[in-house]
Every structure is written in C-alpha cells, then in structure tokens.
Amino acid sequence: FIAGTDTNVGKTLFTGLFARYLKEKKIDVVTQKWVQTGPDRDLTTHCQLMGIQEATLDRFKSAMTPYHFDFEGSPHLASAKESTRISSDRLIACTRALERQFEAVLVEGSGGVVVPISDRETLGDVVARAEMPVVLVAGNKLGGINHCLLSLDWLISRKINVVGVVFMDASGAAHDDILADNSQIIDSFYRGIVLGRMKYEENIEELYHQSLPIFDAVMVAWGAFGYK
Numbered sequence: 001f002i003a004g005t006d007t008n009v010g011k012t013l014f015t016g017l018f019a020r021y022l023k024e025k026k027i028d029v030v031t032q033k034w035v036q037t038g039p040d041r042d043l044t045t046h047c048q049l050m051g052i053q054e055a056t057l058d059r060f061k062s063a064m065t066p067y068h069f070d071f072e073g074s075p076h077l078a079s080a081k082e083s084t085r086i087s088s089d090r091l092i093a094c095t096r097a098l099e100r101q102f103e104a105v106l107v108e109g110s111g112g113v114v115v116p117i118s119d120r121e122t123l124g125d126v127v128a129r130a131e132m133p134v135v136l137v138a139g140n141k142l143g144g145i146n147h148c149l150l151s152l153d154w155l156i157s158r159k160i161n162v163v164g165v166v167f168m169d170a171s172g173a174a175h176d177d178i179l180a181d182n183s184q185i186i187d188s189f190y191r192g193i194v195l196g197r198m199k200y201e202e203n204i205e206e207l208y209h210q211s212l213p214i215f216d217a218v219m220v221a222w223g224a225f226g227y228k
Contacts, residue, residue, distance in 0.1 A: 001132040003124070003155070005147035007111040009139035010168030010198070012042045015108045016049025017208050018135075021215040022104055023050055029104040030057065032064050034091045034126075035079075035117065038072025040065070042108060049204070060101065063094040075123070076116040086117040088126045095130065107132070113151045124154065133161040133225055135218060140167040140197060142174045144182045152190060164195035164221045166214055171200050195221060 002018075004011045015031055022029040031046040043064055047054040057064065067086055069078035079086050098105045109115070113136070114122045127134060134155055138148040148165060155162050167183045179197070187194045196214035201207040 001107045001109060001127045001134045003109045003113045003127070003134050003136050003151070005112060005136065005138045005144065005151045009137055010170070011108050011137045012045050013049070013207075014135075014137050014166060014168060014198070015042075015106050016046040017204075017211060018215055018218065019046055019106055020050045020208065021212070022106075023052075027104050028102050029106065030060060030064065030098055030102040032095060032098060032105055032107045033110070034066055034094075034107060034123065035075040035086060035110045036065050036068045037075060037078040037110065038070070040068055046108075060098065063097050066090050066094045074115055075110050076118055079117070088117070088121060088129065091126055092130045095132075112147075114154055124158065124160075128158040128160050133163050133222065135163045135195075136165045138165050138167045138182070138186075140169045140174075140179050140182055142178055145185055148182070148186050149189060152186075152193070161225050162193065163218060163225065165190075165193050166195050166218070167197040169198060169200035 002011050002015045019029050019031050031043060033042045036042060044054055047057070067079065069082055071078040071081045075086060095105055095107060109123055113124045116122050117126070136148070136151055136155070138144055152162065165186060169179060183194045183197050195217040198207065198211050198214060201210065
C-alpha cells in the first residue's frame with residue numbers, strides 16, 4: 001500500500017515509477033486505486049509512467065478501481081454525494097483478485113493515511129485489516145515533519161508493517177536546509193525508516209534514474225518483512 005502524509009504529496013508519481021522499476025525487474029505488476037475521486041487520471045498516469053498501454057489492462061479495470069466518484073474530495077464525502085457506501089470487503093476482495101493474476105499489486109491510497117471512507121472507517125483501517133505493508137510517501141516541505149510523525153505513529157499503533165518513508169520534493173517547496181533536515185529528523189525518531197528523498201526534477205526519465213537506489217532500498221526493506 002502506497003500511503004501519503006497528505007494529498008498531493010506525490011503518491012501517484014511514486015507508484016507509477018516504482019511499478020516501472022518492478023516491471024523492468026521482470027516482475028508482473030499492476031497498480032490499483034481503491035477509491036478515485038474526481039477525474040479518472042491516477043491509473044492512467046501509472047500506465048504512462050510504466051510505459052504500457054492502459055487498454056492492455058482493461059479487463060482488470062473494475063478491480064483496479066473498485067470505486068470512482070465524480071466529486072473530487074475525501075472518499076467519505078464523494079461517496080455520500082452519490083448515495084454509495086464504500087465496502088471495505090470489496091476493496092480487499094479486489095486486491096486479492098489482482099493478487100491471483102499478478103506477482104505484485106501496488107495500491108495507491110487517497111489523500112493521507114487516515115482519510116475516512118465512511119463515518120466509522122478509514123482507508124488505514126482497511127490496510128490494517130488486510131495486513132498490507134506500507135510505503136509512506138511524505139511531502140517534503142515546511143510542516144512535513146509533523147505530518148510524517150503523526151502518520152508513522154498512527155500506522156505503528158495499528159501494528160501495520162511500515163516498509164519505509166520516501167520523501168518527495170515539490171517545486172519550490174521550501175529552503176533546501178528544511179528539505180534536507182526533514183528526513184534527518186524523522187530518521188532520528190525512527191532509525192533506518194527513511195529510504196530516500198526524491199528531489200524535484202521535471203524530467204521524468206532523469207527522476208526515475210535518480211530514484212533507482214530508493215527503489216532498491218524499498219525492495220530490501222520489503223524483503224526484510226518476509227515479503228517476496
């Protein structure tokens with residue numbers, strides 16, 4: 001599960017590029033977006049970043065995006081506007097169905113870790129129930145420390161396996177001293193949990209190749225939890 005410390009922190013970019021990395025390792029991988037709100041663009045972006053045609057995955061589309069709502073907002077609000085209840089059973093069942101077809105399934109979250117899908121349940125609760133390991137994508141900006149520590153504390157309190165944290169820069173996010181310090185201070189609280197920082201780079205090819213050591217680190221950490 002690819003979780004975020006907030007919305008618009010780079011989960012889609014990380015998911016698509018990490019999927020490309022797995023694909024180039026000859027691992028049969030698919031991405032999933034449990035709840036898409038607003039334009040149906042995240043899976044399209046994943047495919048573009050992976051270098052594959054979206055049409056090749058059409059027969060898996062209903063499992064790849066179990067829920068899609070027109071209103072671009074929190075899943076609980078978007079679903080309420082369409083009088084639809086998001087079923088955590090369905091979310092998990094769709095992931096399990098994809099696991100039977102692919103070697104690896106990368107599930108991109110919606111917004112932050114604890115975004116609600118109803119007035120009683122969050123996406124994080126579903127992740128805990130499904131016993132999925134988590135890569136936390138942290139927005140590398142002023143305020144990023146607080147967001148990251150709160151997200152980590154919540155995940156760990158639910159006994160969710162945190163593979164690691166990847167900090168993601170945004171254009172003009174903050175002074176570089178702040179961006180460099182964010183990962184260092186998080187690592188002082190949780191030694192070894194930070195797997196790297198993806199620095200801002202407009203050229204996707206350059207960003208991908210710069211990020212290969214981070215993806216390597218994710219795989220090593222993933223394997224340490226017994227996942228293959």
